[in-house]
Amino acid sequence: MKQILSCFLILFISTLSFSQNFKISGELIDEATQTPLESATVFAEKPADSSLITYTITGKKGNFELVGKTANKEINLNISYNGYTPYRKKIALNGEPINLGTIKIAILAEDLDGVTVTANRAPITIKKDTLEFNAASFSTNKNATVEDLLKELPGVEVDAQGNIKVNGKSVNKILVNGKSFFGDDPTIATRNLTKDIVDKIQVTDTKTDSEAFTGEKGDDQNKTINITIDEEKNKGYFGRVAAGAGTDKRFEYAGLINYFDNDLRISALAGGNNINSPGFSFGEIEKMFGSARNRSFSSDGSFNVDGKSFGGGKGITSSRTTGANYANNFAKGTEISTDYFYSAANTFNEDISNRENILPENRYFSTSNSRSESDNDTHSANIRFKTQIDSTFMIEVIPQFTFNKNSEDFTKNETSLNLSNELINQSTIDNKNNREGINFKNRLVATKKYGTKGGFMKISTNSETNAIKNEDFTNSRTEIFGNEPQSIIRNQLSDGEKTTTDINITPSLRFPIIADTLFFNASYTFGHINNKDRRNVFDFNEQMQQFSDINNLQSTDFSNTNNVSKAEGGLSYKSEKIYARFNIGYLFRTLKSEDALRQIEFENNYGALQLNAGFSYKFDKTLSLYGGYYLFNDAPNISQLSPYVDISDPLNITQGNPNLKPSNEHSIYIGLNNYDYKSQSGFYSYLNADISSARVVPKTVIDENFVRNTTYTNVDGNYNLSASIGYNKNVKLDSIRTIKYGANFYVVSDKSVNFNNNIEYSNRSVRYFPSVEVTFTWKDYFEINPGYSINFNNNSFDIDAFEDRSYTRHEFSFKTKTFFPKFLEWNNDFEYVYNADVANGFEKSFAFWNSSLVYSFLKDNGSATLKVYDLLNQNNNVRRVSNQDYIQDIQSTVLKQYFMLTLSYKFNTLGKKGEIDDNPWD
Template sequence: MFNRFLVALVFSTISLISYSQEFSVSGKLIDRDSKLPLEAATVFVESVKDSSLITYTISDKFGVFELKGSTQASKVNLYISFVGYKPYEKLIAIEENRNLKLEAISLSEQIESLGDVVIQGRRAPISIKKDTLEFNVASFKTKKDANVEDLLKELPGVEVDEQGNITVNGKPVNKILVNGKPFFGNDPTIATRNLTKEIVDKIQVTDTKTDSEAFNNEAGDDQNKTINITIDEEKNKGIFGRVAAGGGTDERFEYAGLLNYFDNDLRISALSGGNNINSPGFSFGEIQKMFGNVNYMSISSNGTLNFGGRVFGGGEGITNSRTAGVNYADDIGEKVEISSDYFYSASNSYEDKIRNRENILPERRYFSNLVSNSNSNSDNHAININLKTKIDSTFLIEFKPKFNYTNGDSRYQSSEETLNMEEELTNSSSTNNQAIREGKNFKGDLSLNKRYGSNGGFVKLSIENELNDTDNDNFSQSETLIFGDTPQEILRDQFTDGNQQTNAIEINTNVRVPLLAKKLFMDVEYGFKNQDKDDAQLVYDLDQNLDTYSILNVDQSTDFTNVDRTSRPEIGITYDVDKVRIRLNTGYVFRTLKSDDALRAINFTNDFNAIEFSGNIRYKFSEKTSLYTGFGISNNVPGIRQLSPYIDVSDPLNIVQGNPDLKPAKSHYLYLNLNNYDFQTRTGMYTYININVDNDKVVSRSIIDPSFIRTTTYDNVDGYYQIYANTNYSKNIALDSLRTLNLDVGIGLNASRNVNFNNDVKYASRNFSYSPKLGFRFIWKELFEFRPNYELSYTSNNFDIDNFEDRNFVRHELRLRTITFYPKKLEWNNDIKYNINPDVAPGFETSSVFWNSSLAYSVLKDQGTITFKVYDLLNQNTNSQRTATQDYIQDMESTVLERYFMLGFSYKFNTLGKKGETRKSNFWFD
């Protein structure tokens, strides 16, 4: 089947490309006075007939450009724009020469800046301004009623997955801004899926920076990107929003509403939503979120696979979630900016589970069977404020307070039994737990930034304080039976009064001294952090005479006072010019961990001192190709629980004791990232390699006795490493003004060595995996979209211990996503996953098909939409899973979201600009 699919893909691609009529225009751009080449100028051509955009490109470091495109037009207009230079325009008759080579084109400097508008009504579709990549939204055609996410999918080098995660030229986007300000915290999909394209003027992409880094002109995070959505000034005043609701079979429902008021700098937004279809967060029921927690499903019909941390399983449990929030942003005068939001979220979840596990020890095996059910409820209130004050052009003060309040309750019941290889019962247990929790958190971050001189010097001071207070009340009844030569019966009826209070303060200072004006800098930094934590877990047994929980169980109770103090002086050198940025940094860490137990004489103080080093280099070969590399040595200190010699007997079948002699893990890392996107050929490629080597890695070390009671402590091991590499190639082919083909090919490689213990026997495992993928996306504008993908995953695990079996697993996933826009007002979405796993155990299905589908019909002049959608059309999500690791083989069944049908309606409203009408532009991008 897969061979036929690949052959069909190749022949379809060849036939589509051969059908298109192509042309090319090439030339070179130079400065009129200096005769030097002009890099990163935008060159584009429009149709003479209707001014529609045909194609565009960016000049390279030699000023050379080559436009390639397809058109039926006999004549086209050539436009060239470059920041700071006068625009260029030329009429070209391409019917006379479809491979036109122009002589060198000279551009003269623009004496008076025209700002962003180079040619009235003919803004370049894409421009590069220093480190900012800017897209002119009007140039990129999308479907009607498109949101920002639909727009992003059309931008060259930008990819958006089903969860709304965005990458630009292979780098993840970790921040979304609207007019330079945050929009509802850290969930980017609230902005990208709910703001419409029609109000957006520009999309700007930059390296992610904090406000302090931007103010001080520091280099940002070159491994992550920020997208700023710039609202059209003509449409930045008014009210817009959307409401939606749906109901379905099996009592499934969802609802959502978003209201926005924009008045230039003032922005007020409110949202509310809820559903019981395992779609946490906020959405209007898009098909992308219909998978809920099963986005990573592999085999969900009658079996799934989890190996070596790679999860191929369905979602568990049913969640009823609710959200509501308000966002406010404004500029107060010319010096003060404020943005804030309040967010409320709540959920109710339940799950039933059956688990049968075969546990593997070096000398024998045993079996454990578990039946459990759980219910939980939670409420969360969060307030975030960001206040920025510019005292003057050189002095910035920023204050970010955050408040969070949570409360909830949960109930958990379980029954478990353990059997030996002869299937004789060795122990059993049953539990019934009820818990109530409440938490309050405050975090305040104050930052002061002062620039001095004109060569890049600054002084920065940041102070962060966090206060946390958490109460936990837990009622627990349990019965544990241990059989064999020394049988035991352990009955517990207890109440645990838990309280955790944390007070942490962190102070960081940085003085940057220019050594060579705006090129070479020395950073002198000092960081101090102190965390005081009181952690009391007081366990009371039931006094049956008084029928109250009044007998303190000292063996199971703890009352720790913990101190974690870190001091770190460091010095760094930064060299930053146009194409090269090098940063080297070294520091010495003084860290103290201290723990006192008020209930027993178990106290310890551990001091950890170590040198750390880091460096990173960025080299820009051109505006389209960059190389990033980083390297360093870091230390990971064990947690206090891992160090504490306290013996935790809260679970009679799993006793845990820390090891105060643990050493910090030393991690050596190296990464390499090569990014290339050629705007001339619409070709992108990125390669990422990451290597980690750890010494003194902290791992758990367990001993299991003949009754299968586990005693666990911790130890240091050497010999861990991980090598990960990933490369991806993409190609965008404009077949004509209506049809586009996007190709995507990639492969991921992973090799690692782990050292662990199994029943106190030390062993090493070597893991190797690779996962090639192939896909394409064929778009016929306003008619349909066809997007098949194929991915193969191969995993191999080898062990240096005889009783562990080496294992190899292969998994295939074929996915097909389609959208049709015919008839005119109807949109039909399908998302189909076909999985094959030939390595599952007998009795489990080797394949499954998971199919979601939705129909949307526009009414009320396209302001209303009637939707009908089906989740798991073939009803194959039974969530019976098989999991295999080096320590056990496990079969599990749990509650899952099953097939449902849902009918819904949404309505949008818009008073921005001229009643929200899309401003007419002079061209579209194809």
């Protein structure tokens, strides 16, 4: 160990000794107009291999200052600006500052808009609506995925779950060569495509195809990342296969194969495991979805990929997946992409729960334990078709189909005690549920541009049909003690069907008042939603030994229609720096409900004003301010409206309220984003306020036997205020060592009006979430990434029966990666969590440590990974959940320690004109 540290120290000192600092400054202007050129990319490369040393961006006056450190005596200086001739100069370094004075560059003779023509690709190009990164300019470790590349890009953050933010804004869409890749889940692309095939990473505001076609403003709160494949590497096969086995009968296998031929793209994947992971992660420690940080703390042993469920919610999940994706351009302007997924999961979970229920003049305690095992199978298919008939007319069709089949066995025992520790009630339940669901969605958009001033006509139709059939067997016994003791025994079959049909048609028009600048917008929306809920409950006939006695009290045949008509008009304005919109509309809503079994029928008519407004202002190419306001009307759902009394759980009886009104929701937000690529530092802030009137909330009355009777009502006074602020910075110490650090602060203040035992009260809560993170990277040797976050939660009530409460949770993480010797990689992921406020009998803290050792062979195409999950064997799934009227501590089944050896092999013929890869065995 001492020898290793000594070698490391000698290497560190020698690197510093042979490196020299340099500073190169100058001013960039247009040769013809003599005006400064802002946001040009200035970068230095090594003459030997053109590898990037450092870069910067010119300021508003075209000025730049390039600072770095290198062991080279000469560097190549490059300046790139979109649409201009590139500048290149070899510079000898002498340890002194170098001022190049004024540099003049000329516009290209044939400027292709949106194309950077340069001898050496700039690491960053800032275009009008696009931020573009050159993948080759950012160094990563061998076998790096797109996610690893994204982590190296300035202003880009990727969390442990694979969620991406660019300059503080969330990324909600990932494209590959402009097309979706296995739906909209980003991690399928970012965690399975490798960096070596990537040409550029392009970042834009999220837009629909129709918005991009018409030039409309997109979503200013979300970003889209487009991964472009190098043209020379866009033909051939590439992929990866892996399989692993471990202790405690743990296993995993995965495979992904892709065929690219310019516009044609075919991909297939398959996998399976019993370690709470999607079947197509390849054993990397960061992608171990069963880790405590990613799953256990949220009790979520299951997971979702693009809305497709792979588990039942908690516990340990065994899953298997199969999928395929196809994309192609059939003719000029016609594109199609489609994907199919099959997923299956078996989930086992056991829960232990202690709950304190708080009433205005009393409180009681419930203890329960439950066990569940579920099987879930899902088939889904999606198609995206787009055709541009000519330069003014486009049609897009997006049908989606999902079939789901689920079965679950569930048992639960629960007891309730009063303050004197006397038994008030107890129950046991044994349920067997079987469900089948079919969902079909379709979106059709036809867009026609007219004139030359930015006008267009559009018609959008959205339809959805959802049908669920269920068969539930319930065997339960409920005992209520006290002055009027009773025992309720049920042995029942519930045969039900729920269907929803949702149709929405919106024709819209944009009329230019000032060409390409000021527009009048008008639209009309007709919406029809029909819900049906039929449930037949049969009691078990002991004499006939079958479920033959209809229970009308628990059965229902309820239907509900929600018809909406909305007319809307407004103005929008856009220029190079400013965008603003204001729309006002009025909505007519008719809610009609009928219970055929009980001969109940009612109809309500409502009218509501609707508003939406927004703006954005670009101070320069990196600093922008944006905001918006929405007022919309939301109808109650069918279960809240239905007068049906649900007594399937004798201790929790629920009945809807047909007199509920729609709620009005006000939302206002404002944000500021800035990333200074010159200093490689970013700052963002965001404020949001949501205010509700007539919000639907449950209204519960609890009797002397602690039986809960719940209905629904409308209340005013609910609000949610939130604010976030963040800062991150990259510090390039030299060409091989960098430091990235960031700090975030998030605060939420909300008020909720509720009822406790028929008494109205309000709850105010304030939650603070500060966090810091630092990453130090020494290229080819190691990476260190410590982080810390704390969660403060304070709750106060305006009712004397409730005590004000506060909770604190600490999380400390420490990740390391070691890359020497070159064929060996050692990864560690450590986290310590402390919950100060959980109840006695539950662990307040634990340390969680995952570790893996990766050995590379076959020219880095093959790898053997030995990983240890929960090295300290301390993982648990304890959490405290607090609400207005209860405090609950829950412990669930959790994935425990295991060791696993995984073999992985990747193949790639891209860029070899279809030839098979060089023999890796040589």
